[in-house]
Amino acid sequence: MKEVIYVNKICLPKSKYPRIVIIGGGFAGLEFVKGLKNTGYQLILIDRNNFHQFQPLLYQVATSGLEPDSIVFPFRKQIHGFKNVIYKNANVKEINTSNKTIITDIGSVDYDYLVIATGTATNFFGLQNIEEQSLGLKDIRDSINIRHQMLLNLEKATSCCNIEERKKLSSFVIVGGGSAGVEMAGALAEFRRYILPKDYPEYSSSLMKIYLIEGTDKILGTMSEESSLSALKYLKDLDIDILLNEMVIDYKDDLIITKSGKKIVSKNIIWTAGIKGQFPNGINTGSIAPGNRLKTNGYLQVEGYENIYSIGDVAALISEETPHGHPQIAQAAIQQGKYLAQNFKNKLSNKRSSFFKFKNKGSLSTIGRHRAVADIGRYKFAGYFAWLIWSFIHLISISGFKNKILVGINWLISYFSYEKSNRLIIVNDKIK
Ligand SMILES: Cc1cc2nc3c(=O)[nH]c(=O)nc-3n(C[C@H](O)[C@H](O)[C@H](O)COP(=O)(O)OP(=O)(O)OC[C@H]3O[C@@H](n4cnc5c(N)ncnc54)[C@H](O)[C@@H]3O)c2cc1C
Structure with a gap:
């Protein structure tokens, strides 16, 4: 043996x-x-990882809204004063x-x-081409990859004379209409509306298409019907092309292929369709x-x-x-x-424990800068007030005082100036 x-x-x-x-x-x-x-x-x-990460704001790092280090927090710092805890990387x-x-x-x-x-x-459900060529949105490295690919491809697009190639480089397809996909699509649309004309004056923002593809008949499937419909309206207001009841089955030669036979040309596919x-x-x-x-x-x-x-x-x-x-x-x-x-x-203390009981405190999702949807008990909110609730909940939930301040300041700046924080290209090995 x-x-x-x-x-x-x-x-x-x-x-x-x-x-x-x-x-x-x-x-x-x-x-x-x-x-x-x-x-x-x-x-x-x-x-x-030697850090805890706040996944709900990954999409903001991916779209240059926040610096990566404002949503991660080192474990060793987290356990200061914990005399019985040892961290190992x-x-x-x-x-x-x-x-x-x-x-x-x-x-x-x-x-x-x-x-x-x-x-x-x-979860790429065994779709190998998609696994190899798309970008996920699951941890901080994924967000940095998306940010770099987006900025790099926009640079390439501005220097390219072929209009079809320009469209291909600057269009984005987000697969999965759950919270991660919806928030990502909204943030990209805001980038197209407010950043693109300022940073890339030689480029027409009408060439940058954003698609959101969802396999079922509604986005934000775990939220109420009202919230799902409000989110759909907000995404449409942001000029996002939404395809419902469409399953992506392959991605080759820069073509996204759906089960019903639709083909979308893009060099940027972001996969949020499963875990x-x-x-x-x-x-x-x-x-x-x-x-x-x-x-x-x-x-x-x-x-x-x-x-x-x-x-x-x-x-x-x-x-x-x-x-x-x-x-x-x-x-x-x-x-x-x-x-x-x-x-x-x-x-x-030799006490008996009872079974775990989950208390649902509600769900929230934001769409762009000032709008969100919220299901809190039997109350449903949509629009600016829901966005205020979303901002408050996320700010208090981020680990570390410094991170709360950094995120708060970034949000305040972008609220008044539409300015995003970090648009540096620092390429790593997944980006060609
Ligand atoms: C983009 C995105 C947006 C989201 N938005 C929301 C939201 O708005 N609201 C909400 O409620 N939820 C949201 N979620 C879901 C939420 O982030 C998860 O439910 C939550 O992170 C689950 O916590 P966890 O501790 O189970 O796992 P995780 O937070 O994923 O932590 C798992 C940890 O285990 C470590 N690990 C894994 N395998 C190993 C190994 N073999 N050895 C050593 N370490 C290992 C990882 O490094 C990681 O630190 C979102 C998730 C994503 C990806």
């Missing part, structure tokens, strides 16, 4: 407390860590559930309890739910494991009430992180 050689153990201080290893410091993992600050557990937080490759060990690219770590909070990855759970190898296939999520019980324990828990987007608490798990949104992730921390505190 082939011998399996594990790399050395990561050097960690000894502790008299039980050790909880948390994989992933997104909304769920970080909230869990905050909830167990300075308690009777040793917490090892492992993330392959590592990519977790495998979980050895029988040895209670995880294997990372820098060594292995033993655990008493494991919390999997690894979130999701972009799938991601987690390291080693979990039984019987514990995996559709969407590649980890099935959990009401205590957020992964099915089949006593000491492994899962929270956030990657977790699916399957019950009669939630046959498909909870929605993959920040508030569900935050509530699960908070709940599980309380659950562990209850263990220390």
